[in-house]
Amino acid sequence: MAEVDKEALKSCAACKKQVTKAKRYYRNGRYYCNENCWRKAKQKAAAEAAEAASAE
Numbered sequence: 001m002a003e004v005d006k007e008a009l010k011s012c013a014a015c016k017k018q019v020t021k022a023k024r025y026y027r028n029g030r031y032y033c034n035e036n037c038w039r040k041a042k043q044k045a046a047a048e049a050a051e052a053a054s055a056e
């Protein structure tokens with residue numbers, strides 16, 4: 001059981017799926033399941049930032 005915890009199953013910051021240590025894609029302090037999710041999260045963050053900026 002402890003072995004599973006040590007494998008550090010992180011959640012993908014984009015789709016919230018669990019990312020295994022072997023498959024993790026680490027960018028800017030967060031884990032993603034692949035490059036695709038990383039790009040998706042980056043676009044979403046950029047869109048939210050633009051929205052927040054235009055709302056002010």
Ligand SMILES: [Zn+2]
Nearest residue numbers: 012015033037
């Ligand atoms: Zn993902």
